[in-house]
Amino acid sequence: MKNIWILARMTFREAARRRIVLTGLVLGLVFLTVFNIGFRLVFVNAYTRGAGADEAFTNIITSEGLNVLALAGLYAVTFLSAAMGALLGADTLSGEIVSGTIQTLVSKPVRRSDVVLGKWLGFAILLGCYSLLMSGGTVLSVRLQSGYALRNVGLGLALIYLESLLIMTISLACSSFLSGLATGGVVFGLYGLSFIGGWVEQIGAVLQNKTAIQVGIVTSLIIPSESLWRRAAFEMQSPISAALGMSPFGTTSVPSPLMIGYAVIYLALTLMAAVSIFQHRDL
Amino acid sequence: MSIPAIRTEALRKEFGTYAAVKSLTLQVEQGEVFGFLGPNGAGKTTSIKMLLGLVSPTSGAGALLGKPLGNRATLARIGFLPEHFRFQEWLTADEFLELHGELLGMSRPDLNLRRAELLERVGLSGFRHKQLRTFSKGMLQRIGLAQALMNRPALVFLDEPTSGLDPVGRRLVRDVIHELRAQGTSVFLNSHLLSEIEVTCNRVAFIRHGEVVRVMEMSALDRNISLLTIRADGLTAEVIAGLEQWGADIRLDDGHLTMTIRSEADLPEINRYLVERQAQVFALIPNRVPLEEIFIETLGKDSGL
Numbered sequence: 001m002k003n004i005w006i007l008a009r010m011t012f013r014e015a016a017r018r019r020i021v022l023t024g025l026v027l028g029l030v031f032l033t034v035f036n037i038g039f040r041l042v043f044v045n046a047y048t049r050g051a052g053a054d055e056a057f058t059n060i061i062t063s064e065g066l067n068v069l070a071l072a073g074l075y076a077v078t079f080l081s082a083a084m085g086a087l088l089g090a091d092t093l094s095g096e097i098v099s100g101t102i103q104t105l106v107s108k109p110v111r112r113s114d115v116v117l118g119k120w121l122g123f124a125i126l127l128g129c130y131s132l133l134m135s136g137g138t139v140l141s142v143r144l145q146s147g148y149a150l151r152n153v154g155l156g157l158a159l160i161y162l163e164s165l166l167i168m169t170i171s172l173a174c175s176s177f178l179s180g181l182a183t184g185g186v187v188f189g190l191y192g193l194s195f196i197g198g199w200v201e202q203i204g205a206v207l208q209n210k211t212a213i214q215v216g217i218v219t220s221l222i223i224p225s226e227s228l229w230r231r232a233a234f235e236m237q238s239p240i241s242a243a244l245g246m247s248p249f250g251t252t253s254v255p256s257p258l259m260i261g262y263a264v265i266y267l268a269l270t271l272m273a274a275v276s277i278f279q280h281r282d283l
Numbered sequence: 284m285s286i287p288a289i290r291t292e293a294l295r296k297e298f299g300t301y302a303a304v305k306s307l308t309l310q311v312e313q314g315e316v317f318g319f320l321g322p323n324g325a326g327k328t329t330s331i332k333m334l335l336g337l338v339s340p341t342s343g344a345g346a347l348l349g350k351p352l353g354n355r356a357t358l359a360r361i362g363f364l365p366e367h368f369r370f371q372e373w374l375t376a377d378e379f380l381e382l383h384g385e386l387l388g389m390s391r392p393d394l395n396l397r398r399a400e401l402l403e404r405v406g407l408s409g410f411r412h413k414q415l416r417t418f419s420k421g422m423l424q425r426i427g428l429a430q431a432l433m434n435r436p437a438l439v440f441l442d443e444p445t446s447g448l449d450p451v452g453r454r455l456v457r458d459v460i461h462e463l464r465a466q467g468t469s470v471f472l473n474s475h476l477l478s479e480i481e482v483t484c485n486r487v488a489f490i491r492h493g494e495v496v497r498v499m500e501m502s503a504l505d506r507n508i509s510l511l512t513i514r515a516d517g518l519t520a521e522v523i524a525g526l527e528q529w530g531a532d533i534r535l536d537d538g539h540l541t542m543t544i545r546s547e548a549d550l551p552e553i554n555r556y557l558v559e560r561q562a563q564v565f566a567l568i569p570n571r572v573p574l575e576e577i578f579i580e581t582l583g584k585d586s587g588l
Contacts (some may be wrong), residue, residue: 006385010371017373017414099369104430107335107365108386109358282338 003110009126012111015088015126022128024084031080032137035073036145042069043146053267066148067238073138074160074236078229086187088123089171090217091180093278113275116176120153120271124170133163150218152235159232159260163225167191170223173274177281184243190223190280198226205253213253218256224263227255284350288438288469289334294343296329296493303329304493305520306343311486313348313437316460316492318472318480318487318501324581326493327473328366331440334471335363348437359387366442366473370421372416375405375425375497379415380433387434394433401429405455420447428459440467445476457483479576487574488582497581509547513540516563525560529553543572 015021019280043066093116097101105115142148150156167187174183201216203209220227234254289311294394296304304326311317321327332338334345336353342571350434351358370379380401402408405425415423418432424447441460453476460483463470474480480487481501489497511530518540528535529552530544546551557564 001383006382013378014373019566100365101369101371102369103332103337103365104363104368104427105386106337107358107361107363108383109355109388110386111355185298188582259303280339283332 003114004121007110007115008010008121009107009121009154011092011119012125015122020088021126025133028080028130028133028137028153031076032141033141034078035138036141038153039069039073039141040145045063050175062146063148063253064238064240066146066227067150067236070138070142070148070150071233071237072134073142075229075233077134077138078163078232079126079130079132081158081160082191082225085127085164085166085168086184086191088126089168089175090183090187090228092119092123092172093175093274094180094183095175097283099274101215101229106283109229112279116172116271116275120169120172120274123172124165127164127168128161131157131164135160150236156232156236159228159235162260162263162267163228166228166263166270168227168265169270169274173270173277176274176278180208184269194202194223194226197222200273201253202230216253221262223253224259224266227259228263231255231257285313287311287346288344289317289347289471291334291345292343293467294330294333294345295341296326296333299343300453302493304340305332306494307333307490308499309488309495311469311471313469314464314467316464316472316484318484318492319471319473320477320487320578320582321490325490327490328442330490330493331363331442331471331473335361335440336433339477340371359434360437362434362436362439364424364431364439364441364444365447366428368427370415370423370427371431373414375412376402377411382428383430384433389434397433397435398429401432405429412422416442416504416542421449421505424448424452425455428456432459432463436468439463440471440473442473443475445470445474445479453479472515474578477578489578491542491582499577509544510572510576511542511544511550511553511556512566512568512570513542513553513564514538514566515540516565517528517560518557518562519560520564522557522560525556526553544569 016274035095093102096105102115106112139150139153139157142150170190171183171187174186178186196214197219199216200212204216231254287310289309291307291309294304295302295309307326307330309428319327319330329338333340334347334352336358339351345352347354347357348360371382374382377398377569381394381397384398391399399408404409405428407422407425410418410422415426418426424444428441431441441456444456448456458480460470460472464483464485469482472480472484484501486501487499488495489499516538519537523533523535523540526540526542529549530542533540533542544550550567550569554564554567
C-alpha cells in the first residue's frame with residue numbers, strides 16, 4: 001500500500017513537472033472563460049426578449065434554456081475529461097518500458113501491481129482535480145450568473161468523472177502491451193464507437209425501433225463510456241425537456257442503473273487486466 | 284561454505300524462435316567482483332534482466348543470495364545500474380534518490396544520511412536541487428550509480444557502467460568498485476572496456492550465444508600465460524626453433540622476438556639457453572597477455588551482432 005502511494009505521488013509530480021497540469025489548467029480556464037461569456041450573452045439576450053410576456057411562461061422557457069446551456073457546457077467538459085484520461089494513460093507504461101525508466105523501478109522490492117495501481121491512483125487524483133475544475137466551474141458559472149441550479153448535480157458530476165476514469169483505465173491497460181500511439185488509436189476508436197452507439201440508441205428510441213436500441217446497448221456493453229454521460233444528463237436534465245424528447249444534450253433512452261454498475265465492474269476488470277498483463281510481460 | 288551471491292543452472296530465454304540466452308550456468312561467490320564478457324548480442328543484458336526478474340526465463344533456475352530468482356525481498360539487498368539507463372528526468376537529484384530509497388523501504392533518517400553520503404561520493408552534491416533533465420550523460424551515470432548503492436547492497440549489477448564516461452568518470456567508477464570489493468560487496472560487472480575488467484575483477488566469464496565458454500581467474504593472467512619480448516642479437520633460425528620448448532606464437536620483427544610462454548618461471552632457463560648459444564641478450568621482458576587477446580582467442584574474431 002505504501003509503495004502504491006509513493007508511485008502515485010511520483011506520477012502526480014511527473015504530471016506537474018512536465019507541465020501537463022499547467023496546460024490543463026490554462027486551457028481549462030480559457031474554456032471556462034469562453035463558456036462564461038457565451039452563457040452571459042445568451043442568458044441576457046433571452047431574458048430581455050422575454051420581458052413583457054407572461055412571467056410564468058418566461059420563467060419556464062428561461063429555465064429550460066438554462067438547462068440546455070448548462071448541459072451543453074457539461075457535454076463539452078465530458079469530452080475534454082475523457083480525452084484527458086486517454087492522453088494521461090496512453091504513454092505511461094509503454095513510454096517507460098521503451099525508455100527503460102521502468103527497469104530501475106521494477107528491480108526494487110516493489111510488486112509490479114503496485115506500479116500499475118500507483119500510476120492509476122496518481123492519474124485518478126489528477127483527473128479528479130481536472131473534473132472538479134471543469135465541471136465545477138461550468139456549474140458554478142451557470143449558478144452565479146443566473147441563479148439556476150441543476151438537479152442531482154453531485155450525482156451527475158460523479159458520473160462524468162467516472163467516465164473519464166473509465167477511459168483512463170482502458171488507456172492504461174492498452175499501454176501495458178501496446179505503444180503509446182497504438183493505445184491512443186484504440187482508445188479514441190472505442191470512444192467513437194461508444195459515441196455513435198449512443199446516438200443510434202437515442203434515435204432508435206425516438207423512432208421506437210427496437211433493433212437500433214439493441215445496437216446501442218451492445219455498443220454500451222463493449223464500452224460503456226457514453227452511457228455514463230447519458231445517465232448523467234438524465235439525472236441533471238429538467239423534467240420538461242425529458243418529456244419533450246430528444247435534444248443533443250439531454251437523453252431519451254436512459255441507461256439503467258444496472259448499466260452504471262456494469263461500467264464500474266468493467267473499470268475494475270480493466271484495471272485487473274492491466275495489472276495482470278504488466279505482471280507477466282518481459283521488460 | 285558461504286551461500287553464493289549468484290548461482291544459475293541452464294538459464295534459458297527464447298524470444299519467439301530465437302534463443303537470446305541458450306543455457307547460462309555460472310556461480311559468483313560473495314565478495315567477488317565478477318566480469319561478464321562477450322560480444323554484442325551474446326545475451327549479457329538479457330541474462331542480467333533474468334537475474335533481476337525483469338525478464339522471465341523460458342527454462343532453467345537460479346538464485347540470488349541464496350533465494351530463488353523472483354524473490355521480492357531479496358531485491359531490497361540488490362543494486363542495479365541498467366545499460367542505456369534513462370531515469371525520471373523531471374525529478375531533481377535529491378528527489379530521484381529519495382524515490383528509490385523509499386521504494387527500497389529505507390527509513391527516513393537513513394535515507395537522508397545515505398543520500399548525502401552518495402551525492403558527495405559521486406561528486407554531485409552541488410547539483411542536488413537540479414532536475415536530471417539538465418544533467419550531462421556523465422552526470423546521469425553518476426546519479427545512476429548512486430541510485431544503485433542507496434541500500435548498501437550485498438550484490439550490485441552494473442551493466443556497462445563506464446560507457447559514455449570521460450576518464451575522470453571512469454576512474455570514479457573504478458574506485459567505487461574497489462571500495463565495494465574492500466567492503467565485501469559482490470559486483471557483477473558487464474563491460475566492453477576490457478582494461479576496466481582487468482583492473483577490477485577477480486574472475487571473468489566469457490559468454491557467447493548465452494553460454495559460458497570459459498571462466499578465468501584474473502590472477503591467472505599474471506601467473507601462467509605471459510607474453511615475452513626478447514631483445515637480442517645473434518638469434519639464428521636454429522636458436523629460435525629451440526625456443527619452442529617453452530612456448531609458442533614466435534614472431535621476429537625488427538630485432539625484437541615475441542612469443543607466448545607458459546610460465547614466467549621458465550625465464551632464467553630461457554636466458555641460460557640463449558647465452559649458451561652465443562646470443563647477445565639485451566633484455567627479456569615478460570608481459571601479461573592482454574585480456575583482449577584472450578577475449579579474441581576465446582570468443583573468436585567474429586564481432587557481435
